[in-house]
Amino acid sequence: MADKNLGLMAHLLRRASFGATLQELEDYQAKGYEATVEELLHPEDAPEWDDDVFRRYQPDLNSVMYFESAQNYWMYKMINSKRPLEEKIALFWHGLFATAYGKLNHAKGVVNQTDTFRRHGLGSFHNILMELSRDPAMIFWLDNKDNHKDAPNENYGRELLELFSMGIGNYTEDDVKNCARAFTGWTIANDEYMSVRASRDSIWPSGRIDWQFEYRPEDHDDTEKSFLGHTGNFNGEDIIDIIATRPATSWFIAGKLYNYFVSDTPNEEAIGFLAEEYRKSNGDIRSMLRALFLSDYFKSEDVWYAKVKSPAELVVGTARLAGSYTTPQWDITNLASDANFMGQEILNPPTVEGWHTGTEWVDTGTLVERVNSSALVIGDALHPGVQAMIQRLKDRQDSYQPGELVDECLLLVGALHVSDGTHERLVEFAANWGEVSFTPEDAVSCSEQQVVELLQVILATREYQMA
Amino acid sequence: MTTTKTFTYSHTIGFLTAVGRGFTNPVDLAINSQGVIYVLNRAGPETTVRLPSKRVSMCTLDEEFLGEFGTGGHGDGEFWWPSSIAIDSQDQVYVADEGLQRVTVFDKEGKFLSKWGEKGSADGQLEYPSSLAFDADDNLWLTDSGNHRVQKFTRDGEFISAWGQRGPGLGQFEGPWGLALTDSGDVYISDWGNDRIQRFSTDGVLIEEFGGLPQGDAIRRPAGLAVDGDGNIYVADWGNERVKVLGPDGSLLASLRGESVDSKWAADYFAVNPEEGRLRSEADLFPELDPPARRDREISAGVEGYFWGPSAVKLDGQGRLYVADSLRHRLQVYQIN
Numbered sequence: 169m170a171d172k173n174l175g176l177m178a179h180l181l182r183r184a185s186f187g188a189t190l191q192e193l194e195d196y197q198a199k200g201y202e203a204t205v206e207e208l209l210h211p212e213d214a215p216e217w218d219d220d221v222f223r224r225y226q227p228d229l230n231s232v233m234y235f236e237s238a239q240n241y242w243m244y245k246m247i248n249s250k251r252p253l254e255e256k257i258a259l260f261w262h263g264l265f266a267t268a269y270g271k272l273n274h275a276k277g278v279v280n281q282t283d284t285f286r287r288h289g290l291g292s293f294h295n296i297l298m299e300l301s302r303d304p305a306m307i308f309w310l311d312n313k314d315n316h317k318d319a320p321n322e323n324y325g326r327e328l329l330e331l332f333s334m335g336i337g338n339y340t341e342d343d344v345k346n347c348a349r350a351f352t353g354w355t356i357a358n359d360e361y362m363s364v365r366a367s368r369d370s371i372w373p374s375g376r377i378d379w380q381f382e383y384r385p386e387d388h389d390d391t392e393k394s395f396l397g398h399t400g401n402f403n404g405e406d407i408i409d410i411i412a413t414r415p416a417t418s419w420f421i422a423g424k425l426y427n428y429f430v431s432d433t434p435n436e437e438a439i440g441f442l443a444e445e446y447r448k449s450n451g452d453i454r455s456m457l458r459a460l461f462l463s464d465y466f467k468s469e470d471v472w473y474a475k476v477k478s479p480a481e482l483v484v485g486t487a488r489l490a491g492s493y494t495t496p497q498w499d500i501t502n503l504a505s506d507a508n509f510m511g512q513e514i515l516n517p518p519t520v521e522g523w524h525t526g527t528e529w530v531d532t533g534t535l536v537e538r539v540n541s542s543a544l545v546i547g548d549a550l551h552p553g554v555q556a557m558i559q560r561l562k563d564r565q566d567s568y569q570p571g572e573l574v575d576e577c578l579l580l581v582g583a584l585h586v587s588d589g590t591h592e593r594l595v596e597f598a599a600n601w602g603e604v605s606f607t608p609e610d611a612v613s614c615s616e617q618q619v620v621e622l623l624q625v626i627l628a629t630r631e632y633q634m635a
Numbered sequence: 636m637t638t639t640k641t642f643t644y645s646h647t648i649g650f651l652t653a654v655g656r657g658f659t660n661p662v663d664l665a666i667n668s669q670g671v672i673y674v675l676n677r678a679g680p681e682t683t684v685r686l687p688s689k690r691v692s693m694c695t696l697d698e699e700f701l702g703e704f705g706t707g708g709h710g711d712g713e714f715w716w717p718s719s720i721a722i723d724s725q726d727q728v729y730v731a732d733e734g735l736q737r738v739t740v741f742d743k744e745g746k747f748l749s750k751w752g753e754k755g756s757a758d759g760q761l762e763y764p765s766s767l768a769f770d771a772d773d774n775l776w777l778t779d780s781g782n783h784r785v786q787k788f789t790r791d792g793e794f795i796s797a798w799g800q801r802g803p804g805l806g807q808f809e810g811p812w813g814l815a816l817t818d819s820g821d822v823y824i825s826d827w828g829n830d831r832i833q834r835f836s837t838d839g840v841l842i843e844e845f846g847g848l849p850q851g852d853a854i855r856r857p858a859g860l861a862v863d864g865d866g867n868i869y870v871a872d873w874g875n876e877r878v879k880v881l882g883p884d885g886s887l888l889a890s891l892r893g894e895s896v897d898s899k900w901a902a903d904y905f906a907v908n909p910e911e912g913r914l915r916s917e918a919d920l921f922p923e924l925d926p927p928a929r930r931d932r933e934i935s936a937g938v939e940g941y942f943w944g945p946s947a948v949k950l951d952g953q954g955r956l957y958v959a960d961s962l963r964h965r966l967q968v969y970q971i972n
Contacts, residue, residue, distance in 0.1 A: 228679035231962040361914035373901030378937035498681040
């Protein structure tokens with residue numbers, strides 16, 4: 169079994185990244201826990217993913233005109249990014265501000281929105297709401313292009329309060345109406361032409377055209393409004409100023425972050441701690457996450473493996489472990505399909521409420537898909553990550569008894585801690601082969617295959633499927 | 636001597652279609668002795684429903700559609716990652732495939748004739764063949780991008796020679812893409828990963844490199860290229876979403892951004908979809924944009940008339956420049972004066 173410090177580092181990397189190989193864990197260990205937290209919190213210090221080679225050989229990734237291409241592009245990015253928390257936070261906001269391709273018929277619009285989450289997702293929540301309110305995909309998704317001075321549309325105004333910032337019970341119907349009025353005139357350029365293209369799913373004559381935000385003062389209701397106890401000739405910026413300072417907002421965001429980064433089971437005390445950090449930092453997400461990752465609420469072994477990995481986390485984490493899809497591969501589309509079959513169509517959440525997470529990721533159908541997908545990827549001994557794991561085993565010693573082999577493989581897949589029962593089953597499985605030896609030469613191939621089979625079984629365990 | 640040339644946008648050929656009259660991600664084109672334009676459609680992703688879009692479309696300069704051949708797949712005459720197209724002296728059509736590591740030969744009507752090539756790094760083997768060109772002796776040259784070299788074959792696929800190796804040094808390559816041959820026997824290569832063009836003799840001796848343009852004009856990730864009789868170099872500046880024209884001394888003569896308006900095929904579409912056409916005519920299709928990142932890419936995504944993913948340039952010997960505007964599913968044609 170891995171030591172506790174390594175286990176804690178693995179826990180951090182499962183949450184703030186997509187897991188880590190043993191080599192990566194050791195490299196982070198050498199830096200120390202706090203330094204690793206700081207590094208993760210500053211993705212801008214790491215190089216941006218160079219996607220040129222992918223866009224050259226798979227030009228559909230370049231324009232992401234098709235939904236599948238957009239999904240593939242994000243899969244590549246999550247797998248290859250040196251800024252894992254940037255991807256995780258983009259996935260977080262994508263789940264919270266759930267915007268779906270299905271209504272937009274504009275995959276790049278949703279991709280552009282995720283880019284906004286990358287750029288601003290660790291900054292202030294106030295700024296995130298400002299960017300969200302100007303985001304063309306969101307404006308289309310929640311009909312703010314139809315929100316006019318003389319005919320308000322409340323869809324965005326309502327969800328901004330209910331699903332994106334405070335939660336139901338913290339505002340009145342009048343607040344919703346006045347919130348919507350404040351966002352009149354916030355639309356997209358060429359809105360009529362873009363609307364008819366979207367409604368007809370028109371890609372003609374030359375593919376999609378990126379949407380652009382446009383503010384039209386002549387269509388903005390500039391009259392007096394009352395909102396959450398404040399009165400003035402409010403525009404959208406004023407509304408966000410008010411929302412961002414509400415205690416309900418601090419609790420709302422704290423709860424969402426806790427659920428995403430710590431546990432599927434709420435903890436009022438920990439959420440209160442995070443809400444306080446929101447208030448102290450003026451809603452700075454980076455500060456909240458720093459406080460969280462350094463807290464006992466996060467470090468406690470009680471919350472290790474307390475979350476079911478989302479399908480995206482699972483397939484991306486396994487691909488990163490296997491070292492697969494680091495170069496252009498036409499079958500990248502299978503990876504996104506696997507996540508789709510597990511219940512998470514990235515870029516196309518089922519409703520504006522996003523996905524139901526936690527144990528709802530797992531049913532009899534999706535469990536089989538989760539196990540098969542993981543086993544398929546890790547079962548290819550040609551993948552560089554799998555080869556690296558085998559090589560480490562060989563370098564360490566020539567032969568392994570079943571218990572030793574299980575312990576080493578658990579370490580190799582990211583310092584995985586398993587229950588006594590799981591450990592016992594794994595050792596029983598490995599005992600079928602007796603001693604696994606990498607000498608003489610003619611035993612190597614068989615032993616490598618046995619290691620791969622054991623890795624496949626490890627990835628099927630409850631512990632690996634949890635984060 | 637640097638000649639004075641002007642480049643005037645002439646018209647657009649193309650319209651996005653999955654099959655039939657139009658293109659899907661055209662990455663290259665070739666023109667035969669009869670003036671037939673063969674447009675190679677890469678398309679993607681490689682899902683069942685998208686595979687038929689991988690094809691060769693045939694048309695004329697004035698947008699008469701003449702048919703198409705090929706489809707996605709691994710069988711004879713099928714394509715996976717088709718990358719380049721060239722025509723020999725007999726008007727036979729050759730298509731390189733970076734997915735199948737082979738060259739496929741068709742007659743001028745598109746009937747499958749033969750295929751050759753296999754994956755590997757030995758002489759004659761291929762790893763992502765990116766660009767094809769015939770010399771005056773009907774030998775076929777190609778950039779073997781994954782092996783970072785240039786190879787020369789007979790038109791029947793018999794290996795003749797290979798040169799080049801990976802690296803940033805003079806005469807070395809990083810994923811070479813475009814290739815152009817001149818009547819005087821020079822070989823020009825777009826050294827994609829090293830952001831430069833290199834000029835060689837036929838036996839691979841470096842003559843000069845072109846890459847030292849001032850900041851702002853510098854070529855980034857060059858793709859297809861062509862060279863005219865005066866030694867001017869036309870390059871699809873893929874990384875900058877432009878087409879650049881360099882004089883024989885490497886000086887910048889022009890930087891084209893693209894200025895496409897609707898093709899005839901597009902006009903036909905709007906004739907039967909008048910409401911969409913009316914709204915389009917009222918829309919601002921050339922807005923001023925200021926994206927926060929990846930500036931040229933994102934501007935191309937938002938300004939439909941600009942080049943987006945220009946992958947190949949071709950000259951027709953009659954003063955016209957053709958640009959394969961891959962992500963906009965069309966060719967933009969310029970008149971050179």
